[in-house]
Amino acid sequence: MNLKGFLFSTVEAAIKKAGRKDLALIFSEVPATATAVFTTSSVKAAPVLLSHDHIAGGSAQAIIVNSGNANACTGEQGLKDAQETAQLVARALGVDSTAVQVCSTGVIGVHMPMERIRNAITPLVDGLSSGTLDDVAQAIMTTDTFPKIEARSGQAGGVSYTVAGIAKGAGMIMPNMATMLSFIITDAAIEPAFLQQTFRRSVGSSFNAITVDGDMSTNDTCLIMANGTAGNSVIKEYSAEGDTFSSILSDILLSLAKQIVKDGEGATKFVEIRVSGAKDDTDAKRAAMAIANSSLVKTAFFGQDANWGRIFAAVGYSGAEVDQSLLSLSFDDVCMARNGIFAGGDAEARGTEILKQKEFTVSVDIGIGTGTSTVYTSDLTHEYVSINADYRS
């Protein structure tokens, strides 16, 4: 990975238990074009409120992120703590505090241990180096079992650039542990309005197309910084270079999103849900999300039970327009049901074999229109219940 103009640092600030890095800094040596997508929940963590204000101008230069404490449901004090963190980082880096994005993940409802944050800022900034994103990906993990990272290269006008991203999380993750966080950085120069538009579109088909437990967090943040240090001429919309960049960005976000689902709490299956033939794309997404979030469907995946009836039932209550006599369903290439009824033959036995795989696709054709949607999900397992019931004991 040859990513120019970015420096990284991680330290152990003792926000989490000892022996774990829990505070990380990403710094762009020059101001970067930046945009972000935040949780749409009405209950937003303090750092989300702060970062939302800071990024409104379309630029950023640093991201400070901690794990172990979400600084959510912490009221006025939480907001002051997030502001102070941004100010401390800004002062140490010699930038304006609005150039600093603050992100947190961890326990909800507990005030940030600010003394530990204050003590950690100097070693954190002193430790900045042109290392790799890997250490940062490690430091932002909570219940993640592996760091999530992806990088690609592109060219614009003969100049090479790199796009790299990291992510953490799987839905709400832990008792009082919240959050999906993802940070994308690139040394490419991108026209700001185009960056915002293509980033939002890519988030829609990646991070907004995954679900582990249907729970949205108070802290979800997906953020991109493009600092232009590769020296390319600015990438714009409606150009071959723009298309290339969009494609690279989509690939990275989708890869990170899939990694999150694969690392979903207690997950033993990775399932792609493809809905086609819906009245429109919105209806298709309704149906796909109803399937992906159904506890009954997800426990059937865990039980390797080729239970197409539950999937039709979920489509039925999804709110999507449906004529049940036109529904069809396949597991991978095995048609389980068509025209709303069982396909017959050896479908049951063959479908069950598909569900024994670690990864498979469920395709539902609603049969009335051209709307499509693809979402990714995991199964619902004993381990999920254990992780989420037994955390604080």
Add this chain to the structure above:
Amino acid sequence: MNLKGFLFSTVEAAIKKAGRKDLALIFSEVPATATAVFTTSSVKAAPVLLSHDHIAGGSAQAIIVNSGNANACTGEQGLKDAQETAQLVARALGVDSTAVQVCSTGVIGVHMPMERIRNAITPLVDGLSSGTLDDVAQAIMTTDTFPKIEARSGQAGGVSYTVAGIAKGAGMIMPNMATMLSFIITDAAIEPAFLQQTFRRSVGSSFNAITVDGDMSTNDTCLIMANGTAGNSVIKEYSAEGDTFSSILSDILLSLAKQIVKDGEGATKFVEIRVSGAKDDTDAKRAAMAIANSSLVKTAFFGQDANWGRIFAAVGYSGAEVDQSLLSLSFDDVCMARNGIFAGGDAEARGTEILKQKEFTVSVDIGIGTGTSTVYTSDLTHEYVSINADYRS
């Protein structure tokens, strides 16, 4: 229970495994005023489509109900089977087939064993007696661990009448097993339009205010027959008698609904979720249902984890209008959070004690309006995963 003019019968038709009654008949000796609420899913079982047509005229005289097969996702053949069942019962009872309501619960996507149904109709009708509803409540059980029954008496113009109800189910219940069914019968004479209106309102605050896993079935049916054999003068709206009847009906439906939640698959907790202070009642119900359906909240209940942060997070993404600085939350009488932040003191320890109880109330005050809603739910447990993952093995 002194319920005039109703006869009951149950037989073993071998739809389910041997030794279990699985076919039941409720017969009113005279045509009864009747109304029903069916699943709003777009994927409706054949008997739901048929019964919906049959009850359109506002009367019914018989209910035939089977467990073991839902006759859902069975196409044209399924509809023919439901029609034939109604015709066989009608002929044996000497009534019009539109006077027969057909209800089914059980496996989805498998055709009804019609030969067994045909053979069972004669013994079923021959067995009609003025016994009790208890046998019927037993015969419609699937994964239910106890029969659900409730009865009350009332008076109208000095004449006594009885209202009795039975129910089965808990959400979608079993792999391929669908359905909440409830049948209410009364010997009171009720004005048809009033019966319909008060029944719908009672269903809204009982069966439509419970959730076990958020999955709606293809077969959900709640049905009432009032045959007037008590001899009272017809009960009408805007009268003391009407208010009394509505109150009795509400009590019965709420009792049956709560019994369903208590018998929810794998449930170890019964939780009442009360939301107040919402913009309006619709918003309050949105928030209450988001809490009740959150896998993270439900696993925290199972883990006896006083995790108010997860509950605020669910309210946040519910779609209800929220100002997070005004949110407050209590477990029974223990205030866990106010003004959006932790209440402090010994709330954590005291809240944890509350969650150790088998039953408790979660009260959320949104603090911006007068909207209220109460819903009932259970926890999400290892046993739920086992029941729903391992069924067909």
